[in-house]
Amino acid sequence: MSSANGLDVRLYVVTDPALTPADRLAEMCVAAVRGGATLVQLRDKKAPDGELAAMAAGLARALAPWRVPLVVNDRLDVAAATGSGVHLGVHDATPAQARARLGHEAIVGLSVEAPEQLDPERIDPASLAACSYLAASPVCETPTKIDTLAPLGLAGVTAIRRRSTVPLVGIGGINTPQRAAEVIAAGAAGVAVVSGVFAAPDPQEAARALRAAVDDALARRRDQP
Numbered sequence: 282m283s284s285a286n287g288l289d290v291r292l293y294v295v296t297d298p299a300l301t302p303a304d305r306l307a308e309m310c311v312a313a314v315r316g317g318a319t320l321v322q323l324r325d326k327k328a329p330d331g332e333l334a335a336m337a338a339g340l341a342r343a344l345a346p347w348r349v350p351l352v353v354n355d356r357l358d359v360a361a362a363t364g365s366g367v368h369l370g371v372h373d374a375t376p377a378q379a380r381a382r383l384g385h386e387a388i389v390g391l392s393v394e395a396p397e398q399l400d401p402e403r404i405d406p407a408s409l410a411a412c413s414y415l416a417a418s419p420v421c422e423t424p425t426k427i428d429t430l431a432p433l434g435l436a437g438v439t440a441i442r443r444r445s446t447v448p449l450v451g452i453g454g455i456n457t458p459q460r461a462a463e464v465i466a467a468g469a470a471g472v473a474v475v476s477g478v479f480a481a482p483d484p485q486e487a488a489r490a491l492r493a494a495v496d497d498a499l500a501r502r503r504d505q506p
């Protein structure tokens with residue numbers, strides 16, 4: 282089930298070199314996709330551009346039969362070179378720059394760390410319009426990424442949802458089906474997960490359980506008057 286702009290963000294898996302080493306990257310992401318992941322992000326803060334581009338190209342080939350899109354974290358050049366989408370944060374290129382570089386069909390995502398970041402006086406309207414999705418980041422504290430602002434909590438997810446017109450995912454500490462369901466009930470269209478899938482003993486089964494919880498929570502939300 283896609284959002285209004287056609288992007289399916291229900292279960293967004295994000296890689297981590299500590300959990301998804303290069304020699305198992307494609308296999309682990311395909312397992313997550315078999316379990317129900319709808320979007321994959323290649324996130325490696327340290328790999329040089331050339332190495333990251335090679336990983337992105339291999340991963341894109343592995344995902345192609347599943348028709349699951351690939352997004353590269355931070356690196357606009359690598360995204361452009363591999364035909365991938367890009368995820369950006371406050372320290373990265375702007376969404377407007379990414380849209381100009383990658384074209385109108387590309388996936389461009391943006392982290393939102395506080396609802397006020399979406400106030401019209403705080404964000405360039407061209408950048409907001411360039412986003413395919415937003416990520417409420419982080420929802421909960423997580424050891425996977427410690428250089429964050431204070432966690433948004435579920436109230437923060439709801440506040441960001443009220444200010445956004447594109448699909449919203451929550452990220453950070455969403456490592457149980459119960460937590461995923463709460464984030465959807467708070468207004469997100471999907472959840473983005475690192476350790477909840479890739480540190481699990483069986484990533485395919487972990488993805489299946491998270492995706493089932495997301496789908497169930499979305500159905501409950503639609504049923505509300």
Ligand SMILES: Cc1ncc(COP(=O)(O)OP(=O)(O)O)c(N)n1
Nearest residue numbers: 354368369370371392416418452473
């Ligand atoms: C889906 C998703 N949401 C948030 C982030 C974090 O991006 P950013 O704030 O730029 O931090 P780094 O990931 O670059 O450390 C993300 N990568 N993906």
Ligand SMILES: Cc1ncsc1CCOP(=O)(O)O
Nearest residue numbers: 423425426453454474475476
């Ligand atoms: C990349 C990122 N951005 C915000 S929190 C986070 C890490 C989320 O990891 P986990 O799903 O293991 O809590």
Ligand SMILES: [Mg+2]
Nearest residue numbers: 355369370373
């Ligand atoms: Mg970033």
